[in-house]
Amino acid sequence: MTDIGKRKQDHIELALKSEHQSKADSSFDTVRFEHNALPEISLSDISLNCEFLNQNLAAPLMIGAMTGGCENGDIINCHLGEAAEACSIPMAIGSQRAALENNQPQTIRQYAPNAILLGNIGATQIQQQGIDLAKRAVEAIEANALIIHLNPLQELVQQGGDRNWKLVLEAIYLCADKLSVPVIVKEVGAGISPSNAKQLEQAGIKWIEVAGRGGTNWASIEYARNQSDFEQQVASPFLNWGMDTAKLLPAISANCPSLNLIGSGGVRDGLDIARCIRLGACVTALAQPFLAPALESTEAVINKIDILKEQLRWAMFLTGSKDLEALKTAKLEE
Template sequence: MSNISNRKDDHIQLALQDSHQASTRGGFDRLLFEHIALPQLALSDIDTECEFLGLPVAAPFLIGAMTGGCDNGEIINQHLAEAAEHSQIPMALGSQRAALEQGLQQNVRRWAPNAIILGNLGATQLQQSGLDLAERAIESVAANALIIHLNPLQELVQPNGDRDWNYVLEAIQTCANQLSVPVIVKEVGAGIGPNTARQLVDAGLQWIEIAGRGGTSWASIELARNSSSREQQIAAPFVNWGMDTADLLPLVRHACAEVNMIGSGAVRDGVDIAKCIRLGAQMTALAQPFLAPALESTQAVIEKIEILQEQLRWTMFLTGSQNLEALSSAPML
């Protein structure tokens, strides 16, 4: 097994533990919808459908990026992909770097021939010959879009992480302008703020996934993997570094009126999904909540999707919102 695969296995085991979830809950608990005691709707009237990348989806959430699917990730990806196909929910792959470097077969399209599949690469892998790598990532899974992840905090805490972030924006710009599919840039749990968002939009990006603080904490996970006492001491004050998702959505919307936003980071249920839509997101993503079901079975992932969708419908009912457009302006205290 390669070092990258070992690291990915550690990540999966640690991400399952509650102790590596940040305490802020993304700021979602600070927000309250006005409870509409007179919904004037039947629950069955409520419509959660929307479009994502020009294609229909059953509800405004996607399975967030976790594994590229090699080694132990393969079974996780099979369960996620089959559920995505069945439920008409998009699925983001985790980093495809290891699979591409090792020339491994990526099977996601065998399990999800029609689902919206998002490819994934780390931004620092694109600094040199990025366009070629990005094209291979897209072609290998017939991706509908490519996600590029920004994770400078994680790389600092990770043993031997990438510490040279020069020319990353230029590499992203080249991809955004030259690839045949849309590019989405995301963080991994510290959040994309208004200034970074503005730089990305100016570079040609139309989609940003916020991936704010409050859910899976990569500083905490990497700290648990780092045995150097010196590096642990340096990293300690950064465990809570980052910006909460619920704070970032309005700030990024204010800075970039035209950008499409995916609300993510600490989204844990259908109420959080609704709050993201109310704060201006077009889509949302959940990663860690799908991990335990994905280790179990395709049916477990399908059930998780159905529960999230039903929670969203209840929230829409209790805010008197028949569709997502109405939800986006539902009264909030």
């Protein structure tokens, strides 16, 4: 297995462990809807439909970016892709870096011929290798959009990670300007701040995936993999670094009202999805919750999606929201 393949395998094993999930101070639990004892709607009439990148979705949720490029990466992506196709929800694939650098075939489109597929590449890879890498990422999977991920905390804690983040914004600007598909910028669990969102908006970005603190903790995962006692000691105060998803969504919405937001980072159930929509997201993304089902089967992923949709429907019922527009203004507890 290549070094990147081994790293991805470690990531999967560690991401499954609860000790590498953050406990955000202002987690979604603090966002409480006002209970509506008189919903005056029928559960079966509730519509979860929404639009994303000019296409209709069955629900405002997507499979968040998770990795390929390791032994079981292909099987994970096969199960996720087939489920995305069957359920009419988008799938973001994990970083395409290894596949592009090694000229490996990327087969995901065959499992999801009609689904919205989002490509993925690190911002520092584009900064180092140029915009052609981004173009190749899009072409390789006929992506409907490209996600560029920002992960400076993860890179610091990772042994040998990228330390030079100069001109990353410039690289993002070039992608937004030159690519034939929309560009979405995301973090991986430390969050995109309102000031960063403004910088990205000014660079021509229209979509941001918040990926805030509260879910998978990449500093903690890389810390567990780091073999250097010195580097571990340096990293230890930063293990809980980052900004919470539930705080970021309203703050970015207020600061950049024209940006489209994807709520992610610690979204764990359909009630969290409802909270994200209420806090300003158009759609939501969940990564780690799909990992165990993806290792099992396509049916297990579909079952997980069905549970999430039903939980969202219940949240909408209990707030008297007949559709997502209504949910956006559902009352919160004082």
